[in-house]
Amino acid sequence: MSESIRLFEVEMNIGEIARRAGVARSTVSYALSGRRPVSPATKRRIQAVIDEIGYRPHAAARALKEGRTRAIGLVIPPASLLLTDMQLGFVASVVEAAAHADLDVLLSPSGGDHDRSFERLISGRRVDGVILMEIRLEDERVTRLQQAGLPFVTIGHTARPQGTCWVDVDYATLVARCVHHLADLGHRTVALINRSTELVAAGYGPAHRAQAGFAEAVRRRGLSGMNVPCADNPAAGEECFEQLRERHGEITGIVTVNEAALPGIQRGIERAGVAVPRELSIAGVAARHWAEGFRPQLTAADVPTLEMGTHAVDLLLERIATPDGAPRHLLLAPPISLRDSTGPAPAR
Amino acid sequence: MSESIRLFEVEMNIGEIARRAGVARSTVSYALSGRRPVSPATKRRIQAVIDEIGYRPHAAARALKEGRTRAIGLVIPPASLLLTDMQLGFVASVVEAAAHADLDVLLSPSGGDHDRSFERLISGRRVDGVILMEIRLEDERVTRLQQAGLPFVTIGHTARPQGTCWVDVDYATLVARCVHHLADLGHRTVALINRSTELVAAGYGPAHRAQAGFAEAVRRRGLSGMNVPCADNPAAGEECFEQLRERHGEITGIVTVNEAALPGIQRGIERAGVAVPRELSIAGVAARHWAEGFRPQLTAADVPTLEMGTHAVDLLLERIATPDGAPRHLLLAPPISLRDSTGPAPAR
DNA sequence: TTGTAAGCGTTATCAT
DNA sequence: ATGATAACGCTTACAA
Numbered sequence A, B: 001m002s003e004s005i006r007l008f009e010v011e012m013n014i015g016e017i018a019r020r021a022g023v024a025r026s027t028v029s030y031a032l033s034g035r036r037p038v039s040p041a042t043k044r045r046i047q048a049v050i051d052e053i054g055y056r057p058h059a060a061a062r063a064l065k066e067g068r069t070r071a072i073g074l075v076i077p078p079a080s081l082l083l084t085d086m087q088l089g090f091v092a093s094v095v096e097a098a099a100h101a102d103l104d105v106l107l108s109p110s111g112g113d114h115d116r117s118f119e120r121l122i123s124g125r126r127v128d129g130v131i132l133m134e135i136r137l138e139d140e141r142v143t144r145l146q147q148a149g150l151p152f153v154t155i156g157h158t159a160r161p162q163g164t165c166w167v168d169v170d171y172a173t174l175v176a177r178c179v180h181h182l183a184d185l186g187h188r189t190v191a192l193i194n195r196s197t198e199l200v201a202a203g204y205g206p207a208h209r210a211q212a213g214f215a216e217a218v219r220r221r222g223l224s225g226m227n228v229p230c231a232d233n234p235a236a237g238e239e240c241f242e243q244l245r246e247r248h249g250e251i252t253g254i255v256t257v258n259e260a261a262l263p264g265i266q267r268g269i270e271r272a273g274v275a276v277p278r279e280l281s282i283a284g285v286a287a288r289h290w291a292e293g294f295r296p297q298l299t300a301a302d303v304p305t306l307e308m309g310t311h312a313v314d315l316l317l318e319r320i321a322t323p324d325g326a327p328r329h330l331l332l333a334p335p336i337s338l339r340d341s342t343g344p345a346p347a348r
Numbered sequence C: 001t002t003g004t005a006a007g008c009g010t011t012a013t014c015a016t
Numbered sequence D: 001a002t003g004a005t006a007a008c009g010c011t012t013a014c015a016a
Helices: A014-021 A023-032 A040-053 A060-064 A083-101 A115-123 A140-148 A173-185 A197-201 A204-220 A234-247 A259-272 A288-293 A305-321 B014-021 B027-034 B040-053 B059-066 B085-100 B116-124 B138-149 B171-184 B197-200 B204-220 B234-247 B257-271 B288-293 B303-322
Strands: A071-076 A103-108 A131-132 A152-155 A166-169 A189-192 A225-230 A253-256 A283-287 A297-302 A329-334 B071-076 B106-107 B131-133 B152-155 B166-169 B189-193 B224-228 B253-256 B281-286 B299-302 B330-334
Touching: A014 A040, A014 A103, A014 B224, A023 A040, A040 B014, A060 A071, A060 A131, A071 A083, A083 A259, A083 A305, A103 A115, A103 B085, A103 B116, A103 B171, A103 B330, A115 A140, A115 A189, A115 B106, A131 A140, A131 A305, A131 B085, A166 A305, A166 B189, A173 A189, A173 A204, A173 A297, A189 A234, A189 B299, A197 A204, A204 A225, A204 A305, A204 B234, A225 A234, A253 A259, A259 A283, A259 A288, A283 A288, A288 A297, A288 B131, A288 B224, A297 B204, A305 A329, A329 B234, A329 B253, B014 B027, B027 B040, B059 B166, B071 B085, B071 B116, B085 B257, B085 B303, B106 B116, B131 B138, B152 B303, B166 B303, B171 B189, B171 B204, B171 B253, B171 B281, B189 B204, B197 B204, B224 B234, B234 B257, B253 B257, B257 B281, B257 B288, B281 B288, B288 B299, B303 B330
Parallel strands: A071 A103, A071 A131, A131 A152, A152 A166, A166 A329, A189 A225, A189 A253, A253 A283, A283 A297, B071 B106, B071 B131, B131 B152, B152 B166, B166 B330, B189 B224, B189 B253, B253 B281, B281 B299
Antiparallel strands: A103 B106
């Protein structure tokens, strides 16, 4: 439209700055990086030129010379699978934390037929490190990254996580705590609404660990318990709840790790006219936002997605700085927030 | 752990390939790009070496030489605001479409205090083009991009979109269609549950256009209608619905563009024991996934996020290829899918 | 059909 | 305190 369109179409490289300021290119570079003293006078002169034409160093040139990109990769599940709120929370917090450290984030959908994208990231040296989400117990992306020698951190952990860097939430412990909480309230028959059969079959850690923690706690407390798989969507949650009521009316306590099914569970409860927590108690693991949206508000371990994303970035930065340092990890077991969905077991 | 860790730690550049294959560097380059004929024999020899040591060209070096990065930027709302499902749909489909075109996607949260991230993308020439989400009627990011001369496409459009490239859904038309649909069914008093007051104040296009389309259609059909702002979350939706019932019991039809409020609206309906569509009809604009999750399923214009994201990428690629071509845009008005939430107005 | 060499914009190592 | 210059790994015009 106006002349302003071409305002910044001037050559804009360090040589041009040097020319206009009447100094050598290296001087400009040093003035910017501060890696060698530059007299205040020339520094001012250079800065003036830079401000005038709005110069910023060319990322690719810098990356080529320095051997690092100042960018990290974030590998997410493919778009075909809708992201859950929790996964979304991770993405958001990683992007946030990265921005805070002046890092750019390259998104890479994996699985599906998108291996090319992942491979570009790795072998094209587009990033200094990678954060991997939705880890499987056996995960080939992890082995690919270790053989490539690229620093990485996983959100979630594999079956044998020794030697890798990760942050995760301790599903086994959290689910166990929920069971203990229900047992303390006098419940004797409880169910776990878990993630989908497919995920379990695919070796998805959280589903496995939830199941294990549940089984162990049920055994310890001498309860009778059942594990129910449920797909990650409201409709499945509703159906799952109805079947549970129909076939196992004796159940008085439910534990769930299936955040996406919650709205369906809630609908099931309301349609069945079940009073929570008088007739039925529910506890679970979910993002706070979901727990508070549930009616009545859900007694749950709130998954600290923000904290986890931030930590993942911190760990990655550490790993990039010292690739041979001892790999650290973080297993979070946030406390259960007592809300309104659990209460004493109904008298027989 | 094992020796495999250092497997790919060898020098891996085009010169090394050339050396091992016994040809010149340029020959390797040409063999890869196909920009000049290479004899089958040497081509095979080169490919063998490449396969053996797993070579991929260094992205930064290529970007520096070619002057383009093969990456695009996707500017999203800051993490502080939870992304709605529709926004998430855009992100997913853009990433998907970009991957399909062998493009990487750099994520940049904007707004908040994240201008540095945005600025890095632009002036650091990290990307060949940008897709901008959540456009305001007056949007400084747009002007920044035009003065930088960087190709961009917006999802949504500004108040004066001439000369820019965009894809958007035609909220005015869609909301008007909903009103007409309700009017055809005999409804005389209708309400629009819009987005939040803050968004309207901030000059958020969809909210403005929904309001305008609603007002116009109501006028044309001689209905009485009211516009109700509502924050983007279930709790606000529920409260909004309750207030509507309380203060305006005469309303028999509701139109909503507030996807995130839907679960709350549904809860409100169920708690109030209102029969939909016998006593109250609801129509709206939402992602199909939400419309089908509503009970009863929501009569709604399904926002084709997948299609929009794909088109945005296509337009951007076109713009990158011919920056001075006439800017094109796409204003989508998908048909309303008749589902179960609308019916004849109740007899007085 | 293939090889040689220049140059993209930086940073870093020499000098001065 | 500053300047010239050599890389970084790639593409491509120019020679052969």
